[in-house]
Amino acid sequence: MNELTDITGQVAVVTGGTAGMGEAAAVRFGAEGAKVAVIGRTPEKGNAVVKRITDAGGEAMFVKAECADEDEVKVATKTILDTWGRADILVNTAGGFIDAPPLEEITLEAMHHSYDWNVIAKFLITRELVPTMKANNYGRIVNISSVAGRTARGGAIEYATTEAGIIGLTRRLATELGGHGITVNAIAPGLVLTPRVERHPPEVLEARGKSTPVGRLGTPEELAHAIWYFCTPGAAFTTGAVLDVNGGAWMG
Numbered sequence: 001m002n003e004l005t006d007i008t009g010q011v012a013v014v015t016g017g018t019a020g021m022g023e024a025a026a027v028r029f030g031a032e033g034a035k036v037a038v039i040g041r042t043p044e045k046g047n048a049v050v051k052r053i054t055d056a057g058g059e060a061m062f063v064k065a066e067c068a069d070e071d072e073v074k075v076a077t078k079t080i081l082d083t084w085g086r087a088d089i090l091v092n093t094a095g096g097f098i099d100a101p102p103l104e105e106i107t108l109e110a111m112h113h114s115y116d117w118n119v120i121a122k123f124l125i126t127r128e129l130v131p132t133m134k135a136n137n138y139g140r141i142v143n144i145s146s147v148a149g150r151t152a153r154g155g156a157i158e159y160a161t162t163e164a165g166i167i168g169l170t171r172r173l174a175t176e177l178g179g180h181g182i183t184v185n186a187i188a189p190g191l192v193l194t195p196r197v198e199r200h201p202p203e204v205l206e207a208r209g210k211s212t213p214v215g216r217l218g219t220p221e222e223l224a225h226a227i228w229y230f231c232t233p234g235a236a237f238t239t240g241a242v243l244d245v246n247g248g249a250w251m252g
């Protein structure tokens with residue numbers, strides 16, 4: 001047992017844990033011995049992830065919630081705390097975007113949606129779970145941003161701005177919570193082969209992969225590995241950091 005990396009028995013909450021890198025993180029936490037709450041909107045997908053974890057000998061439950069809905073987040077976090085009594089790890093992967101229109105065609109509604117899904121969703125659940133972390137003087141929070149929020153060079157305008165907002169939220173929370181044993185870090189992935197990305201034409205994905213120094217796209221498991229590091233006890237001195245996991249596509 002390595003006390004720097006041991007998360008056995010800890011409670012890990014993963015929003016957007018029903019697919020992609022959230023699913024990979026949930027499975028990884030289950031394999032590491034944590035109890036995993038998988039949050040998403042689609043029970044079929046969530047229950048399938050729970051089955052992957054429990055089939056491998058882990059402990060997990062699916063909790064249905066739209067993470068941008070305050071009431072649903074309150075109910076979901078109450079369910080988790082009523083069941084397991086604490087939350088040690090929070091990984092916010094729920095987020096995303098719909099399309100990338102030019103500036104003149106972006107509606108106010110689309111801007112609000114993007115802010116809701118990418119920033120508000122992370123704020124809401126963090127606000128609900130931080131009190132239990134403070135009570136235990138321990139917590140690990142990881143927010144998934146994007147290379148789009150680091151570079152502002154491409155992608156949807158509404159997405160890039162909210163991904164940068166996630167980094168601001170992360171740093172501000174890291175400042176706020178550092179004295180309570182709670183770290184808050186962000187990961188800015190490049191293109192990762194998740195179900196959402198796999199829908200793009202293979203030749204487009206291949207070209208995007210070849211344009212990176214490592215010559216390929218990322219895997220959800222590689223993102224889960226980076227997430228896991230931030231969530232270990234030994235990462236206690238790492239907070240407010242933004243880790244670029246992008247195959248070298250952009251180097252800050």
Ligand SMILES: NC(=O)c1ccc[n+]([C@@H]2O[C@H](COP(=O)([O-])OP(=O)(O)OC[C@H]3O[C@@H](n4cnc5c(N)ncnc54)[C@H](OP(=O)(O)O)[C@@H]3O)[C@@H](O)[C@H]2O)c1
Binds near residue numbers: 042045065097117
């Ligand atoms: N994939 C990439 O290349 C990439 C690159 C950079 C950044 N990112 C960011 O990384 C995060 C994860 O992306 P991903 O590609 O792994 O997976 P994803 O397909 O975008 O999302 C994973 C799952 O999260 C759930 N979800 C999304 N929004 C939610 C919400 N508001 N409330 C509750 N559940 C929600 C959805 O499942 P349900 O049907 O259960 O709701 C979705 O299938 C996103 O925030 C994305 O912006 C991704």
